[in-house]
Amino acid sequence: MKKKKFGLRLWMQIGFFVLIALIALNHTLGLPWLSGASLHAICPFGGVETAYSLLSTGLSIPKVHMASVALLPIVLLLSLIVGPVFCAWVCPLGSIQEWIGRLGRRLLGKRYNKLLPTRVEYYLGFLRYAVLGLVVYNTARSGALLFAEMDPYYALFQFWTGEVALTALLVLALTLVASLVIERPWCKFACPFGALLGLFNKIRLLPIRRNPKTCVACHLCSRDCPLNIDVEKQSVIRDNRCISCLECTSERSCPKAETVALSFRALTGGQDK
């Protein structure tokens, strides 16, 4: 099995993580050349949370700024074209779960991310939609950013300030610990924004496709999928769990060129990479 290299996606993840961390720290540091943006402002989920208030009253809910409303259609457009790339390439919470997961992989080896039966994981994934529904409904009803009480993203970048709810800190701790045994547990089972973006997998213009003619059924793509999607069994990945990390299309996970790829049309061809 080839070792996971420092790929381009990892560099993107590090870049966005550092950027957001610096912005968060700047609330304390006060550096004039760095943004003092609110953390809520640079999270596109704020756009979802404030949608009802904005449409009904013309005012956004407290703590949510227009930047997150502006980010939402940008991220939705990306999802429509190439799928939920925000989850795999940008979201810092997803990134830190993956990085802790690397440690988990070292500790557990092949058992990492395989402890739960696939079927159980699949059905537990629908909890995300329950979280999404509850958050949107209760936020609309109360006009307050209730999700902040359990938001691990905010907790991750503000845990030192004393402004984070205890429940959010507990959710963050649980997420990080669970990342040692399950890949991206928050993304898989609880993230309301991921739940929404995941729906775009059904209609995205560039899905991940597998060429059944050139596929040698080595099962590597399915094994390496962080969301435990059985890529090998499908010719077009429309699974709502897909985060477009492109692991299944990499050299590491598919020995045949142009057999698994992000493609507008069905794949043809396919040689050894």
Next chain:
Amino acid sequence: MKMGQKQVALFILLILAAGIGLAKLTGYWVTESTKQPVAIKEGAFAGLPNPADIRGSYAFSDVGKAFDIPNDALLRAFGLEGKDPATTKLKELEDLYANSEAEIGRASVQYFVTLWSDIPSPNTGVYLPESAVAVLKEADKLSPEEEKGLESFVLKISPADGTAQGAADSTAVAGAMDGTAIVGAATAATGSGTSKNESPAAVSGKTTFQQLLDLGLSRETVEAIVGSLPDTLGMTVKDYAIAQGLDFSAIKAKLLEALPSP
């Protein structure tokens, strides 16, 4: 058309840059509170800042600047003499008045601003400290009707101990914060002289479910308003609302409206 890692990375950065750039050009890229409330969109007061958009992150000086209220008046109104108006934020009021029987916070500042500025905003069921009423009277900002209506919503309280010595009559008027409707401040303050103003008891942050029943509300009524009842009726309505993710101010207003007259 196929996309590999490089193309996807480039595509993400391109779309993000273009989208954020467009948001900046159109003025939508606002990442921090501008400390300027949005303007009222329609009605007689269109164009004026909307008190309902005052945020907890505003400093008292931001409120003063937006609504042309002297900082000194604002600070005295909420018992914060000597504090720096530029660094004292509205959200600190909740901590300062944490032990208060009724909430003194952002909503109280919004209510104070509506009375000072004569910009209507439905703000019933919100309490003010006695010092705020004194400041309003001193500046001749209260009509006789408003002054009378306010008697039910005043708490003899200061941030030093954060405890209220009780509202004048402990009465209350139904209503809740609503950023859309425009209601005359005078109407809101007087409560139209209905029997609701003569209700004997107030619902506050420390009122328990058992106390609501003792006040004459039926279990069914309370359940209909709150949505459910806790296992222990000794729990405060406020704590239960927070636990359920509900807006306590809105529930309080409905409970006050439902309270039977003596």
